[in-house]
Amino acid sequence: MSIFDYFRTAKKDTASIAKERLQIIVAHERNQRNKPDYLPKLQQELLEVIRKYVDVDQDQVEVQLDNNGNCSVLELNITLPERA
Amino acid sequence: MAKIIVVTSGKGGVGKTTTSAAISSGIAMRGHKTVVIDFDIGLRNLDIIMNCERRVVYDFVNVINGEANLRQALIKDKRAENLYILPASQTRDKDALTVEGVERILNELAADGFEYIICDSPAGIEHGAFMAMYFADLAIVVANPEVSSVRDSDRILGILQSKSRRAEKGERVEECLLLTRYNPERVAKGEMLGVTDVEEILATKLLGVIPESETVLKASNQGIPVIHDTESPAGQAYSDAVSRLLGEEVEHRFMSVEQKGLFQRLFRRSA
Numbered sequence: 513m514s515i516f517d518y519f520r521t522a523k524k525d526t527a528s529i530a531k532e533r534l535q536i537i538v539a540h541e542r543n544q545r546n547k548p549d550y551l552p553k554l555q556q557e558l559l560e561v562i563r564k565y566v567d568v569d570q571d572q573v574e575v576q577l578d579n580n581g582n583c584s585v586l587e588l589n590i591t592l593p594e595r596a
Numbered sequence: 597m598a599k600i601i602v603v604t605s606g607k608g609g610v611g612k613t614t615t616s617a618a619i620s621s622g623i624a625m626r627g628h629k630t631v632v633i634d635f636d637i638g639l640r641n642l643d644i645i646m647n648c649e650r651r652v653v654y655d656f657v658n659v660i661n662g663e664a665n666l667r668q669a670l671i672k673d674k675r676a677e678n679l680y681i682l683p684a685s686q687t688r689d690k691d692a693l694t695v696e697g698v699e700r701i702l703n704e705l706a707a708d709g710f711e712y713i714i715c716d717s718p719a720g721i722e723h724g725a726f727m728a729m730y731f732a733d734l735a736i737v738v739a740n741p742e743v744s745s746v747r748d749s750d751r752i753l754g755i756l757q758s759k760s761r762r763a764e765k766g767e768r769v770e771e772c773l774l775l776t777r778y779n780p781e782r783v784a785k786g787e788m789l790g791v792t793d794v795e796e797i798l799a800t801k802l803l804g805v806i807p808e809s810e811t812v813l814k815a816s817n818q819g820i821p822v823i824h825d826t827e828s829p830a831g832q833a834y835s836d837a838v839s840r841l842l843g844e845e846v847e848h849r850f851m852s853v854e855q856k857g858l859f860q861r862l863f864r865r866s867a
């Protein structure tokens with residue numbers, strides 16, 4: 513690293529900030545995009561089933577689909593209400 | 597067989613029409629029979645950029661609706677020998693474009709011997725933009741080195757990869773990136789995303805970099821596609837991009853600050 517680079521990186525320039533922000537949002541949006549169309553409906557129907565037994569809100573059920581190579585994992589995360 | 601090229605971006609005002617005019621003129625000047633179609637229904641502008649706004653009689657929608665035939669609607673460019681323009685309609689609603697209608701016109705153009713069909717997409721990801729990209733073999737994604745434009749480009753790439761006819765058939769639309777309004781000085785100062793940054797984020801092959809240039813406005817003022825201005829960096833950069841589209845290997849230019857003296861360069865870097 514030359515001394516010039518040192519001066520340039522001492523304070524992060526705005527282009528680097530833009531790049532970092534873009535990398536994060538683009539990765540996130542690509543991930544969303546690859547999700548199957550049925551996911552929101554699946555989440556809705558799961559919620560209805562769960563509600564038959566427990567009183568939970570929409571935002572307490574999280575459905576996530578992760579791809580690990582050739583295998584996909586559907587993760588269901590339900591936060592149960594505190595016991596009265 | 598005709599090659600269908602869409603010029604698209606998602607974000608508005610990044611240079612799609614400027615690019616469509618330049619690229620179509622460039623391809624035609626290399627001897628290929630070319631047509632450029634304005635898909636921006638309701639906001640026709642390609643005609644004024646190409647200086648044929650007073651010669652429009654029938655438009656794209658008239659042809660789709662069978663109110664005119666292609667021959668009546670196509671406008672022959674006065675500068676480039678092999679170039680024709682199919683203008684957008686000015687008044688009708690944008691849903692006038694149907695998949696069947698657009699496909700029929702594209703087939704007719706191909707049967708007429710057109711080798712290249714350039715589709716100037718409207719901004720956004722609505723019906724018009726979808727129609728412009730649906731039949732594409734190749735997509736030129738126009739982006740400016742700026743966060744919202746780059747993000748929108750990525751969305752457009754996603755749509756090309758899932759909603760185009762090629763995607764539906766399990767094939768891929770060839771994609772390339774054209775970075776326009778590039779300012780190497782600002783990139784050097786760390787004020788603007790550099791071409792390698794954008795390439796890396798979008799992971800798309802680079803077709804070219806068009807520098808920010810005053811000659812673009814001068815060209816549009818006169819209705820002369822900027823590629824005809826062979827003195828201007830923007831015109832030259834578009835000409836290089838055309839060569840690459842036609843399969844030639846041309847080194848990229850206009851990506852860095854003009855070579856100055858060594859002292860000046862050292863001074864700039866440490867500043």
Ligand SMILES: Nc1ncnc2c1ncn2[C@@H]1O[C@H](COP(=O)(O)OP(=O)(O)OP(=O)(O)O)[C@@H](O)[C@H]1O
Pocket residue numbers: 605607608609610611612613614615636717718719776777778806807808809810812813816830
């Ligand atoms: N390389 C450039 N240097 C300077 N100005 C440019 C450059 N490219 C385009 N422009 C200017 O940017 C503006 C928008 O260009 P243009 O109309 O081609 O964009 P567009 O993507 O077609 O817009 P829309 O989304 O509205 O259809 C115009 O004023 C044009 O002159």
Ligand SMILES: [Mg+2]
Pocket residue numbers: 612613614636641717718
């Ligand atoms: Mg336009």
